[in-house]
Amino acid sequence: MDITVSHRLYNSFGGHKSISLVSALLEYEMPDFGDAIQEIDITVHFYHDGPARNTLEKMQEEFHKNLEKLPKCTFSRKKQRLSLEIEGKFTTGYEIERNKKPLIQVNPAWVKATLEEIIGFAPIINPKIKKTDNFDFPAFEVYLNSTLSTIPDDVEELENIRDIVAQRRKEAFNKLDDWKKLGLDWEDYHPKAREVVPIPNQWSCADEFSPNGSDTGADTLEIFRKWNKRNGNNSTLIFLAKLLRDWEIDINDPYQSEYSSYTYFQTVTGLAFASAKIRGKCEQELKDKAVAAINEYLGSIEDKTGWEYKNECKEKLHQSKQTIEKMPNKEFSGVSIALNPKL
Structure with missing residues (x-):
């Protein structure tokens, strides 16, 4: 015990x-x-x-x-x-x-x-x-x-x-396997979550390069968990727009500064995984935004030759991209975040 x-x-x-x-x-x-x-x-x-x-x-x-x-x-x-x-x-x-x-x-x-x-x-x-x-x-x-x-x-x-x-x-x-080392309560997640996100490290709450391991990624997961209890049938893009607005990030122009770019990257990537973990799927438009944000961030670190964690970061980002691209999706009709920024 x-x-x-x-x-x-x-x-x-x-x-x-x-x-x-x-x-x-x-x-x-x-x-x-x-x-x-x-x-x-x-x-x-x-x-x-x-x-x-x-x-x-x-x-x-x-x-x-x-x-x-x-x-x-x-x-x-x-x-x-x-x-x-x-x-x-x-x-x-x-x-x-x-x-x-x-x-x-x-x-x-x-x-x-x-x-x-x-x-x-x-x-x-x-x-x-x-x-x-x-x-x-x-x-x-x-x-x-x-x-x-x-x-x-x-x-x-x-x-x-x-x-x-x-x-x-x-x-x-x-002695524990990688899944048990996470210490997660799987009842808090979708029954298919481990099939949709099949790499244990992508569940880490302590690894900065894990989608929900950074402070921003972890906050995104927990805030989405609470929001989803009352909005389980609503598009995750509605949530994304509100969260970014709360964090003073322009969803239509997120690359205005280094802070804005990095926060947007962590938020949209973290939300893609949060949706997969809690809903068992990730709608296509969010997947596209997350992959694009990862590509943008990969490009931004390409010239950081002196960064000792660069290769580890790149490897895990490519793994995240692959996982996102394989996530099942569900299209939500009638919602356009770009045209409705106040949602």
């Missing part, structure tokens, strides 16, 4: 040297509790008792309102994933931010306090487990308490456990 412990502040989310170390402690000598739950994601939220950063006052207010709705536990039986969101009371968001500099070191007291908070809220997990689920919650609760009682006070010992578990995870990850 994989356990992830993260922290959330009003303006940030992610791992923390002390708070997230609880993940490694729990996985270090964890016995088998059954296969009904394969992943547990725990997020510890912290009240921020200091002033919000400029322009983030509303964000802080909304965050504090959401704190009042905690704790929250959700269990996806089909995905074998349990999520636990709790509020941490042993410190504040302000203190966490204040201790970021100099570089934060492992704090054994915070490690223990995090696990104590988790143990305090663990009982809300039990009602989510059915008698028919193969998961021994009483044994899991006993294990949480026994782990707490054996947490070392020595920072070096804690870091050693963290490093051992990290190495185990790395070795397990390296």
Whole structure:
């Protein structure tokens, strides 16, 4: 079973040297509790008792309102994933931010306090487990308490456990095939998506040269996902026009500047793949725009002789072109973005 412990502040989310170390402690000598739950994601939220950063006052207010709705536990039986969101009371968001500099070191007291908070809220997990689920919650609760009682006070010992578990995870990850390494939930995509986009790297969210791996490409995918829920029968070109307008790019003249050209290239290419991944197809006019944008970008980097990633970039762009050209398409009639730029 994989356990992830993260922290959330009003303006940030992610791992923390002390708070997230609880993940490694729990996985270090964890016995088998059954296969009904394969992943547990725990997020510890912290009240921020200091002033919000400029322009983030509303964000802080909304965050504090959401704190009042905690704790929250959700269990996806089909995905074998349990999520636990709790509020941490042993410190504040302000203190966490204040201790970021100099570089934060492992704090054994915070490690223990995090696990104590988790143990305090663990009982809300039990009602989510059915008698028919193969998961021994009483044994899991006993294990949480026994782990707490054996947490070392020595920072070096804690870091050693963290490093051992990290190495185990790395070795397990390296054994996975390229598709499983992506860690994607395929229920979020079209059933035929992997046939339409058959190269694992083209699903990467971390590779800058992947269609949805850059910041712009990733944003395009996620914004389109939300838009598509209410506009599943509408042309993706309507979405493209609106998104480019929001990003101050002229769809009819996108090559006005280096910024405009690059943003347009990443957006239209990212959308072609977003459509294929979520709808299972990409309409022909969008395919044509994406291929043309790739060709334009390939031409723009041809003279960059000193760029060390040039060959890798070119190779992946040619792969993207081939994938786009093979995507099934569906024509949408009655829509002309060039004539209707305000759509």
